[in-house]
Amino acid sequence: MYNEKMYKLGSKRSVIRELFEYGKKRAAEMGKDSVFDYSLGNPNVPAPKEINEAIIELLNELDSIEVHGYTSAPGNLSTRQIISKNIKDRFNCDIPANNIYITSGAAAALTITLNALSTNESDFITFAPFFPEYKVFTGAARARLKVVPFNENTFMPDLDAFEKVIGPKTKGVIINSPNNPSGVVYDEETIKKIVDIIKRANERFETNIAIISDEPYRELVYDNTFVPYLPNYYDNTIVCYSYSKSLSLPGERIGYIAVSPKLHMADAIVLAVAGAGRSLGYVCASSLFQRVIEKCIDVQVDINAYKKNRDLIYNSLTKIGYHCIKPQGAFYLFVKSLEEDATAFSDKAKTLGLLIVPGDDFGAPGFVRLAYCVSYDMIGRSIEAFQKLYEMYQQ
Ligand code: PLP
Numbered sequence: 001m002y003n004e005k006m007y008k009l010g011s012k013r014s015v016i017r018e019l020f021e022y023g024k025k026r027a028a029e030m031g032k033d034s035v036f037d038y039s040l041g042n043p044n045v046p047a048p049k050e051i052n053e054a055i056i057e058l059l060n061e062l063d064s065i066e067v068h069g070y071t072s073a074p075g076n077l078s079t080r081q082i083i084s085k086n087i088k089d090r091f092n093c094d095i096p097a098n099n100i101y102i103t104s105g106a107a108a109a110l111t112i113t114l115n116a117l118s119t120n121e122s123d124f125i126t127f128a129p130f131f132p133e134y135k136v137f138t139g140a141a142r143a144r145l146k147v148v149p150f151n152e153n154t155f156m157p158d159l160d161a162f163e164k165v166i167g168p169k170t171k172g173v174i175i176n177s178p179n180n181p182s183g184v185v186y187d188e189e190t191i192k193k194i195v196d197i198i199k200r201a202n203e204r205f206e207t208n209i210a211i212i213s214d215e216p217y218r219e220l221v222y223d224n225t226f227v228p229y230l231p232n233y234y235d236n237t238i239v240c241y242s243y244s245k246s247l248s249l250p251g252e253r254i255g256y257i258a259v260s261p262k263l264h265m266a267d268a269i270v271l272a273v274a275g276a277g278r279s280l281g282y283v284c285a286s287s288l289f290q291r292v293i294e295k296c297i298d299v300q301v302d303i304n305a306y307k308k309n310r311d312l313i314y315n316s317l318t319k320i321g322y323h324c325i326k327p328q329g330a331f332y333l334f335v336k337s338l339e340e341d342a343t344a345f346s347d348k349a350k351t352l353g354l355l356i357v358p359g360d361d362f363g364a365p366g367f368v369r370l371a372y373c374v375s376y377d378m379i380g381r382s383i384e385a386f387q388k389l390y391e392m393y394q395q
Contacts, residue, residue, distance in 0.1 A: 016040060019355040026353060036382035038370040039355045043248040045305045051247060054295040058288065071290060073283040074274060075102025079290040083256055086297050091229035095258045101273050102285045104253035106216045106242035113212055113238050113257055114141035115276035116269060122171040127157035128363030131180050147363045155184040155325055159193055166201040172210040173198060177227065178217035181362045181369040182334040183327020185225050195234045208236050208264035216242035217330040219300055222307045225328040235262035243293060248301050254289040306331045309372040309379055316383045320390050331373040337366050338393040348392065352385040
């Protein structure tokens with residue numbers, strides 16, 4: 001009657017969802033101020049005012065058919081041209097409009113890309129800690145996800161392990177920097193080392209492994225941290241981009257795939273992307289929001305609020321005695337659990353109203369993730385609970 005694999009996926013509640021439900025229950029019983037919800041990566045910084053203005057202008061300027069009608073399957077040519085120019089202006093990288101496919105956010109960009117590349121028995125590799133949906137997305141593309149461990153002090157990938165994990169079936173390497181859940185940005189030196197390893201593997205296995213750069217947090221960086229643009233370092237690169245976080249538009253589902261024209265068999269892969277989009281039903285992403293992006297291509301969300309949050313939560317927790325790395329980007333803090341079992345630690349935190357996500361599903365047992373895209377006020381009020389939690393482990 002139904003697909004057992006899909007049933008399992010649909011019926012397994014995520015840990016984040018569990019925490020969210022618990023938070024709602026606790027708020028109803030004990031009041032909203034008793035919940036410090038660090039579970040969800042939902043931006044709390046509002047979308048820039050230019051977004052709303054653009055929506056209103058578009059509704060006034062264009063007739064209904066134009067705003068709400070189907071666009072061409074990969075998106076409006078005018079939108080793709082503007083994205084292509086934006087990439088050229090910012091990164092001095094030529095990705096023609098024809099190589100851009102507009103999607104419903106990074107999730108769709110990733111699923112399309114994985115399906116476009118995956119053949120029988122394909123492996124994709126990613127670096128822990130990683131976005132848990134990669135497992136679901138690779139599974140849906142009939143591929144396997146292999147995970148490379150990380151250095152617990154730097155959160156950088158263990159490159160010796162990476163070299164060993166790459167094999168003849170490796171189709172692609174998913175890189176997510178700034179990283180969810182660690183907030184780490186892979187520096188240029190690390191990127192160059194990753195690229196060298198992939199190039200050596202290409203020679204060894206006579207293959208052309210792709211880098212899939214998943215970058216919904218590209219613009220969310222602090223202290224002038226440099227985020228290398230991967231097509232400038234490796235020809236076989238496909239960028240999966242999203243406006244969910246950079247413009248605080250997660251519910252509007254808008255992003256894109258950019259296929260480097262230098263990619264091995266780029267023209268065929270552009271067509272495979274179109275085919276995968278078609279077969280998955282991901283054609284003509286939101287018409288209204290394609291046009292909003294056209295108008296707001298240079299607009300950015302105010303990241304100072306996230307930086308203020310980062311400084312408050314990082315400084316407060318490290319002062320108490322928690323171990324964590326100072327995030328350079330995104331809006332997550334990855335903290336060492338005070339006991340080996342991060343789920344037990346998260347459960348204990350829950351009793352104090354602190355909703356923090358165990359790192360197991362991110363490929364990092366023994367850590368918890370805090371999404372600090374919350375109000376500054378809530379962070380301030382939560383510190384006492386973090387102090388109490390710490391003291392519970394000192395007895
Ligand atoms: N990739 C990473 C690393 C993410 O953290 C997220 C969302 O949180 C996504 C992809 C999916 O983003 P989107 O909302 O654009 O589908």
